Amino acid sequence: MSLLAERIAAARAEGRAALIAYLPVGYPDVDTSIEAMVAAIEGGADALEVGVPYSDPGMEGPVIQEAMDVAVRAGVGLRHVLPAVRAVAAAGGVPVVMSYWNPIERYGVDRFADDLAAAGGAGAITPDLIPDEAGAWIAASDRTGLDRVFLVAPSSTDARLAATVAASRGFVYAASTMGVTGTRTTVSTAAGELVARTRTVAGDLPICVGLGVSNGDQAAEVAGFADGVIVGSAYVREMLDGRGAEGVRALSAELADGVRRAGVRA
Amino acid sequence: MTSSAVHPTQARPAPPARPSWPDATGHFGVFGGRFVPEALIAALDELTEAYEAMRVDPAFIAEFAALQRDYTGRPSPVTEVPRFAEHAGGARVLLKREDLNHTGSHKINNVLGQALLTRRIGKKRVIAETGAGQHGVATATAAALMGLSCTVYMGEEDTRRQALNVARMRLLGAEVVPVTTGSRTLKDAINEAFRDWVTNVEETNYVFGTVAGPHPFPAMVRDFQRVIGDEARAQVLEREGRLPDAVLACVGGGSNAIGIFTAFVPDDGVRLVGLEAGGDGVETGRHAATITGGAPGVLHGARSYLLQDDNGQTIESHSISAGLDYPGVGPEHSFLHDIGRAEYHPVTDAEAMEAFALLCRTEGIIPAIESAHALAGTLRLGRELGPDALLLVNLSGRGDKDVETASRWFGLGDRDEVDPGPGMDTDQQPTEGAVTSGDAVPGHEAGESA
Known part of the structure; x- marks a missing residue:
C-alpha cells in the first residue's frame, strides 16, 4: 500500500487537503536541515519532500538554487538523504525523496530503492524523469513497493496525462504553472484546469499541486480543488533568511490552517 | 593504435544517407533520450514533428541551400x-x-536551420546558450536576418573571456544575459536557457547550439x-x-x-x-x-x-x-x-x-x-x-x-x-x-x- 496515498486519504477523511513541504537536505548544513524538516512536520505538514542537492537543477528558481548550491559545494548528496528520511518518519511525517535523476542513477537505482525502503521512505518524486525513460525506476519501485511520483504540466496532452497517471503511484504532481519553482503572488488559473483535466483520468490517484504556493490563503485556494498542496520555495526562504526551524514550524502552521479552511473537495 | 592498412581508394561519392540512429524516441543505443521536466515535452514533440516535416520539404531544402550558399558562403573550401x-x-x-x-565558425550552419524551423512553427522569440560566444553570435545573426527577438545566456566567466563576442551579439540586437549561478560557464548558461524556455515556451523557441540536449536536438543539429x-x-x-x-x-x-x-x-x-x-x-x-x-x-x-x-x-x-x-x-x-x-x-x-x-x-x-x-x-x-x-x-x-x-x-x-x-x-x-x-x-x- 502506498504510504503517500494513505496519508492523503487520511487528510481527506479529516475534510482537508494534505500539506506537503519541501526542504533540501544540507542547507545550511545536514543537521540543521533535518531539524527544519522535523519542525515542518511538527508544525502541521503531512509529508516532506526531502530534496537531494543537485548541481544542475533545471526546474528550480533562484531560491531553491541558492540553497542547493551551498549543499552541493559542501559535498552533500544522496547518502545524506537517508538520515533525513528516518528523522521525518520518526516525527510522524511521510518522507518522500525529491531528486533529479542523475544522483539516483549514479547511486544505483536498485541500491537507492532498497536503501530508501529500508529507511522508511515512501518513494521518490523525479522532476526530470518522465515515465518514458523510467524503466529501471519503475521496476525497482515495483520490487520494493515504493511510490513513484511523476509530474504533469499545463502543456501535457491528454494522452500524456493518461500515461503519466498510469505510471504514478502515491500521487501525481501537477505543476501548476509553466515555469520554475518560486513564490508567486497569485495561484495560476492553469492549476485548476490542469487538475480538472488530470482528474478525468486519475481514478483514485491523488493529485497534488506544486509550484508557486507560498502562504495560507494560496494553500486554501489550491486545497479547494486538489488533494494535496506542495510548498517548497517558501520553506526554503525561511531557511535562507535565517529564521530556521522556528520559521519553518510557523509556516507549516499557517499553511496547515490554510488547507483546513477550504473544506473537503466534493 | 595501428594505422589503417587499406586506403579506401575505391570509395565513390555517395548521396548522404541518414544514419539509422537515433531511434524514434531519440536514443543512440543507451544514450540520448529525454530527461527533462514534463512541461517541456509538448514543445519537444512540436519541434520533432515540425522538423521531420520540414527536413523533407523541397521548399525548405531549397531555402536552406540558398542561405548556405548566399549568406554563409558555402561550400567552404x-x-x-x-x-x-x-x-x-x-x-x-x-x-x-x-x-x-x-x-x-560552423555554428551558422545549425542556427540557420533552426531559425527557419522557428519561423515555421510561428514563434517570434529565440533563446540560446553560448560558451565561446560563437553560437550566440550565430543565433543573434540568424535572428536579425529573420526578424526574431533573441536572448542569449552566457556564463559570466565566459562573458569576460569572450568580451568581443558579447559586443558582437549586442550589435546584432540580441540581449546577452550573464549567468551568475554555478560555475558561471556554458553548463550554467544551458540551465538558465532551459528555465527561460519552460517559462516562455509558448512564444519562444530554444535554438540549441550543439548535438547534446534532449531529443530532437542531437539528431537535428547533426543533420544541419x-x-x-x-x-x-x-x-x-x-x-x-x-x-x-x-x-x-x-x-x-x-x-x-x-x-x-x-x-x-x-x-x-x-x-x-x-x-x-x-x-x-x-x-x-x-x-x-x-x-x-x-x-x-x-x-x-x-x-x-x-x-x-x-x-x-x-x-x-x-x-x-x-x-x-x-x-x-x-x-x-x-x-x-x-x-x-x-x-x-x-x-x-x-x-x-x-x-x-x-x-x-x-x-x-x-x-x-x-x-x-x-x-x-x-x-x-x-x-x-x-x-x-x-x-x-x-x-x-x-x-x-x-x-x-x-x-x-x-x-x-x-x-x-x-x-x-x-x-x-x-x-x-x-x-x-x-x-x-x-x-x-x-x-x-x-x-x-x-
Whole structure:
C-alpha cells in the first residue's frame, strides 16, 4: 500500500487537503536541515519532500538554487538523504525523496530503492524523469513497493496525462504553472484546469499541486480543488533568511490552517 | 593504435544517407533520450514533428541551400597546409575551412536551420546558450536576418573571456544575459536557457547550439551540421581520388565533430578522431575531456558521458577554450565511442596553444582555440601514421575572438594592451623555439595518443 496515498486519504477523511513541504537536505548544513524538516512536520505538514542537492537543477528558481548550491559545494548528496528520511518518519511525517535523476542513477537505482525502503521512505518524486525513460525506476519501485511520483504540466496532452497517471503511484504532481519553482503572488488559473483535466483520468490517484504556493490563503485556494498542496520555495526562504526551524514550524502552521479552511473537495 | 592498412581508394561519392540512429524516441543505443521536466515535452514533440516535416520539404531544402550558399558562403573550401604538415610527420593535412563561414565558425550552419524551423512553427522569440560566444553570435545573426527577438545566456566567466563576442551579439540586437549561478560557464548558461524556455515556451523557441540536449536536438543539429562532412568528403575525393585516412575534429558538445564525421561513418577505413579539451591534463582533474575522463549519466536532458563525482554532481570543467569548456558531450559521440566507430583523445591547453601558434606562423591562419585542439591531435596522428597519411581536419572556427587569450598565453601584452604586432617576431614568447623547430610538440612521442 502506498504510504503517500494513505496519508492523503487520511487528510481527506479529516475534510482537508494534505500539506506537503519541501526542504533540501544540507542547507545550511545536514543537521540543521533535518531539524527544519522535523519542525515542518511538527508544525502541521503531512509529508516532506526531502530534496537531494543537485548541481544542475533545471526546474528550480533562484531560491531553491541558492540553497542547493551551498549543499552541493559542501559535498552533500544522496547518502545524506537517508538520515533525513528516518528523522521525518520518526516525527510522524511521510518522507518522500525529491531528486533529479542523475544522483539516483549514479547511486544505483536498485541500491537507492532498497536503501530508501529500508529507511522508511515512501518513494521518490523525479522532476526530470518522465515515465518514458523510467524503466529501471519503475521496476525497482515495483520490487520494493515504493511510490513513484511523476509530474504533469499545463502543456501535457491528454494522452500524456493518461500515461503519466498510469505510471504514478502515491500521487501525481501537477505543476501548476509553466515555469520554475518560486513564490508567486497569485495561484495560476492553469492549476485548476490542469487538475480538472488530470482528474478525468486519475481514478483514485491523488493529485497534488506544486509550484508557486507560498502562504495560507494560496494553500486554501489550491486545497479547494486538489488533494494535496506542495510548498517548497517558501520553506526554503525561511531557511535562507535565517529564521530556521522556528520559521519553518510557523509556516507549516499557517499553511496547515490554510488547507483546513477550504473544506473537503466534493 | 595501428594505422589503417587499406586506403579506401575505391570509395565513390555517395548521396548522404541518414544514419539509422537515433531511434524514434531519440536514443543512440543507451544514450540520448529525454530527461527533462514534463512541461517541456509538448514543445519537444512540436519541434520533432515540425522538423521531420520540414527536413523533407523541397521548399525548405531549397531555402536552406540558398542561405548556405548566399549568406554563409558555402561550400567552404578545403585548404592543404604543407608547412604546418612538416610538423606532423610529413603527413598531408587538409583543413575544412569552417572558419571562413559568415560569423566565423560552423555554428551558422545549425542556427540557420533552426531559425527557419522557428519561423515555421510561428514563434517570434529565440533563446540560446553560448560558451565561446560563437553560437550566440550565430543565433543573434540568424535572428536579425529573420526578424526574431533573441536572448542569449552566457556564463559570466565566459562573458569576460569572450568580451568581443558579447559586443558582437549586442550589435546584432540580441540581449546577452550573464549567468551568475554555478560555475558561471556554458553548463550554467544551458540551465538558465532551459528555465527561460519552460517559462516562455509558448512564444519562444530554444535554438540549441550543439548535438547534446534532449531529443530532437542531437539528431537535428547533426543533420544541419553534416553539410561539413558531406562537402568535405566530395572535395577530398575530387582532389585526391581517395578518402582521407582519418578525420579529426575538436569535441566540446561535439557539433562540429559530428558535422564532419557523419558523412564518413559508413567508410570503415576512415578513422574518426575526436579531440577533447584536456585542460591542465586529465590526470590533474582540471580538464573537459568528457569521454576520456567521465562516466555515463544524465545531464541537460540526455544520457551521455559526463564529468561527475560520486554524488552524481556535475564536475566543473576546465579548458582554455570557452567553447570546449563543457562537462558533457553529445550522446551520439558516446554511442560512436562505445561501438568503437570513433575514438576520443585529450589535448592539453599547452598542446593546443602550440598548435595554434604553429598554424598562425606556418600558414597565416589564426584558428579558434577550440579548433587548435584538433590541430594538436593532427600533429600527433601525423607523426604516428607518417608521410603517406592523408588527414582531414575540421577547422571549425577562426581565432579573432581568441586574440586576447592567446596574447596573454604567449606573453604578448597585458589585458589592457593587446598589441601582438611586432611582439610576434621577438624571441620573448615561449613557444618560438618549438614553432620554428622541426618538432612543435616536444615531449609527446609519436603514438602516445590520438
